[in-house]
Structures are given as structure tokens and as C-alpha cells.
Amino acid sequence: MHGSHHLIVQSAHLKYEFDIKRNITIIKGDSATGKTTLADMVREYVLNGADTGITVSCDVPCRILEGNTWQEQLSIINSSIVFIDEGNSFVSSLDFANAIKGSTNYFVIITRENLHALPYSVDEIYGIHSSGKYNSFEPVYHELYRIYVNESESVINPDVLIIEDSNSGFDFFSSVCSDNVE
Template sequence: MIIELKNRKEKFNFKMSGKYNIITGNSGTKKTYFLKTLAKYKRNVSSVFCTIVDDFGNKIDKDKIFILENESTLSVDYHLIFNSVQGAVFIIDETSEILSKWDIGKVFKESKNYFIIITREILGWLPISVDSIYTLQSINDTIVNVSKFCKLNSDI
């Protein structure tokens, strides 16, 4: 999956692969800023632009980008949310109530969507490859995702 997100101040350029991806890091590492900028794109703020392309080269439309954070309240059964749409991307903040559901790992597994979880700590209950765990880093005025554990090409 490729995510290109930009506003007047910052540009994010992420390359991820697979169904599950984690963005981790301490406070002040632009994790929440990425989430808030993406939320502005969803609200049609004119200065924010975004393109998301899935692992198969298909563009993911704005209506298939879902952001779940601590202010997000679920008005319907969460099973329906993840099973009613396919090919969507769910960006989930660690404070979202959805991550505390007892069967959410199974729900994610059965879903045909992509998941990006933004958290300070890695979730042990989700089958995530070490090369799908990222930190954010600023390189030449662009914020990119960098593998947390595989630092060299030979590690992958």
C-alpha cells in the first residue's frame, strides 16, 4: 500500500505491505499529526490532498478510508462495520474503543480490508510481520515510514 498525504506544511509518503501495519513511536513523532491530517482530508479541507493505492495497484477512494480514534463512537455493531465493506483501509488510534473488544482480532482476520494501527506499543494479539511495524522519520521535508526492526535490506 502506498499513502501520499500532504498539506501546506508537511508531506507524508508511506510504503506498506500486507493487511496489517503498525505505526509506533513515542510522543512527538507525528503519529497523531498524520491521523489528524488524514481526518482533514476526509472532511474535504481544500489544502489537504491524499492518494492511497492498495497492494494490487487499485486506488482507495475517500469513502473507503475510515479513521477510528478515541472520539469515535460506534453507532452500529462493529462486526458489521468491518464486514460491510471490502478493500477499505481502517486507520485506528490506540485509544479507540474498538481495540478493546474481546474478538477484534478474529474480526480483523475475517475482514477483507487493510488496517493501520497507530500505537506506542505493539499489539501482541495481532499476527503482524516484523517488517510491517514502522516508526516515522523526517527525510528531506517528507515524513516517511521506516521499518522499526529491519534496518537493512538484508534484514527483509
């Protein structure tokens, strides 16, 4: 799969809407932010369809991957968005990393762990932001937000730059900051 995929997962009271842009998307965050609820809604929809009152709207199928039989499950899933909820220890294994390297799927991994074996972008690590009230019958709208800000979006322009190096470091910064060298 290539490109971005817009995904809406909703029930009568909850709505998650976000774009999946790369093959690995990580969702992190504190307890009670709705991470597992998102995975549960996808699981319920995959198992029982629209009869659950949950709708999943996306241009590709959404699946759930879990348990000790993850390899068999993954072997029959193609060109889909695969959700993996936290608590599945296989996510941090080298076997899983090797299995997804050549996969045609996109993966949404809900975890609090660092996944050193997986090659994911810091631009694709998200948290869930909720707006609305949990206690009312109004729909709760969930959106993802970036945990790490892109460097190009937050440019730092210092007034003073102090360099201890009098050789190559000084030469480098002198050429980069040639307008401000004293």
C-alpha cells in the same frame, strides 16, 4: 485486498508517503513524531474532503476507525486502508482481532502497546522519520522506517563458534559450519 498500495497524505506543510504491503501495518514511536498528525489528517480528509487543504492519494479509499462504535463503522468499510490512532482500547481486544481476520481491508494501527491478539509481521512495524523543520514554512516530509531489521539484511559471520553440547547440537553446527570446524 491484495498487494502493495502507495499512499501519500499531504497538506501545504506536511507530507507522508509510504507503501502499505500487508493487511496490518503498525506505526510506533515517541511523542511528537507525527503519528497522531497523520491520523488527524486522514480523519479531516475523510470528514471534509479536499476543502481542508489535505490531499490523500491512493488507489483505494482511506478511512478512520475510532470510538465505541468501531464494530458498526467497520461493518460498512470494505477494500479500504483503515487508520486507527492510539487511545482506541478496542485494538487490543479479541473481538477486534476476530473482526479483522476475514476483513477485506488493510489496517494501519498507530500504537505504543503490544498487540498480542493480532497476527502482524515484524517487517511491518514502522516509525516515522521527519526531515525538514517544524518552525519554517517549508514542507516537512515524513517517511516511515523499519524498526526491526530483516535478518537476511544483517548477516552475522562469526570468527569462532563455541558449542557446549557434545551431542545433537554439536552435530548440527558441525554440519552447518563444516568449512570451519577444528
